[in-house]
Amino acid sequence: MQRLFAGIAAVALLLGATACGASADSDSSASESGGVTRVNVGVIPIVDVAALYLGKEQGIYEKHGLDLSMTTAQGGSAIVPGVVSGQFQFGFSNTTSLMVAQSNGVQVKAVSNGVATTGVNGEDYGGLVVQEGSPIKSAKDLEGRTVAVNTLKNILDTSVRESVRKDGGDPSKVKFVELAFDQMPAALDKGQIDAAMAVEPALTTILEQGGVQIASPYADVAEDLTVAMYFTSQEYAQQNPEVVEKFQQATAEALAYANSHPDEVRDIVATYTEIPASVLSKVTLPKWPEDISRSSVERLEQLGQQDGLFKTAPDLDELLP
Template sequence: MQIEEGNKVRKLQMLMLTAAVLSIFVSSGVQSQQSPSATSRGSGTPEKEVTIRISVLPIINSWAVFVGQDKGFFAAENIKLEFKRVASGAEAASAMVGGSLDIALTSNIVSVVQANEQGYDLNIISNNNIVNKKYPYIALMVPYNSPYKTARDLVGKTFATNSLKGNIQMYAEAWMKKNGEDPAKVKFAEMPFPSMESAMKSGSIDVALNSDPFVTGYLDRNVARVLSWHHSDASPGGEALVGLTIASRKWEDNNVDALKRFLRALNKGIDFVRANEQGEAMDILAKNIRVPLATVKRFHLTEFRKGVDEKLLQESLDLMTDLGYSSKKLSAKNYISPYVIAQ
């Protein structure tokens, strides 16, 4: 278990090492069906089939892409998806930097800014998921029988996060600060989401920053309880942009048509999730993350929106500056792809 020492150099080295060894990640082997009816828009000629290597996590973040895969939206655009599983948005960004991915579905703005400050050119091509009061999704959880009730009770405690100095940690720090406590007075330990339960039971962590399917599992087994839905609780307007879909500018420039086709299919997946989140879309989610449908129906869901929400993106960037994740003022417009389909 790695405890944050505030060493940004070491963090960047870790990200690059992840990129170098990412080849050990195993592709899920799930690929889109070829669509013989796919044609170039308005030309009547078949569009060239393209394979896109895309990162996924076996959690709700990947829902719209799972739907697009199962419903044939990508196949209709003659796109074959090659899924690559990663553990965090930081790993996804590192994989892109290392050339192992074309599109990162599960990244976040902190990872994008950190990569671009090192000379890379990563762009946001779409929102991925958003949290708010209706769709809280990510929880700050404490042991079920613990005495912790407020942010003050957590001073000096150890928080588990899936990525040090990542988006989830940043919003936990923002929540501490909003509640009058110094975020520098808590510790952060990096570990995968599935490892947090055993770490909490052993007492090596005091707080788990986690999402479903793990949140519902903790609640079912009385392992932990929700102290805060810290993303929405810490955000100025009560909602936050959590996940992003990103690509490198070089890949975008060389694959403009494929990118547009990808975004058309992704947007159809988002529309389907929004219209059928308690129906067929939930069946598809349960199948792809391999969790019983009865359990998935009790998940704390997340909201999907098309395009890029520039206002929420700017709020996240302002938090980065406020909390010392970046030393300068950041502008949302500098991180949005010029090829984004306007919604």
């Protein structure tokens, strides 16, 4: 047990991760009973992971021999230590955080696509938003301003920097602060931040409050951007290849089901967030393609290198399935 705690501390130090604030919904240890393997997945309570919840509800994971449970955390960089320490068997993390973890020597392995941008400016499930009447009219105007992201040094600040860069601004002059997605609407409304990079359902909540979207950073990075992936530890993948294969197959089915059943996606989101049905009916849903877009991951790697996120260049051949 002492070694386990030491391992967790070491991983947290490597990542520079903040406290995750995760609360276990059930026993997180993997176990097998009657041919069914129980696995726990670290997730974020946002629209992105709807396919996982929907797949469980539809019996897709059970069909593949998995008893799935989910535990929530603030962001992907907070989930990584839980996966590496064995608290979770799988986790959901944005692509940049996984590359940062690997560049810091943390042994992570992506196993499945998670979610992707719609690729349409102004009609994406993630957007850069400001208050109504704000003097900030475009991404370039963020120079010297404060922008909220859910965790620092992840895909959100990387994407915002690219929007600022494309708009002719200097991304090094933007100040980023860490704030959970569900806290962004109130913080923006009270003027505690100048802008927020919000994803659904927080994005629609902000727009319903009169917020204004000034950019679609995910789409600015790549039209088919793989925003996040499901992953495990290299150790777990090597020791449990059959479980990993089952999770991959089940998740591929769950992603396809989510893509073709948008109404059910909105219904399932209401079961793990506190967003009113009136808001959920208006959210922009992401895409859930089965395949990871390697070219978009390579673009994120280039941006991460440019912004100084990596100690060493990520090995995508080792990271990706």
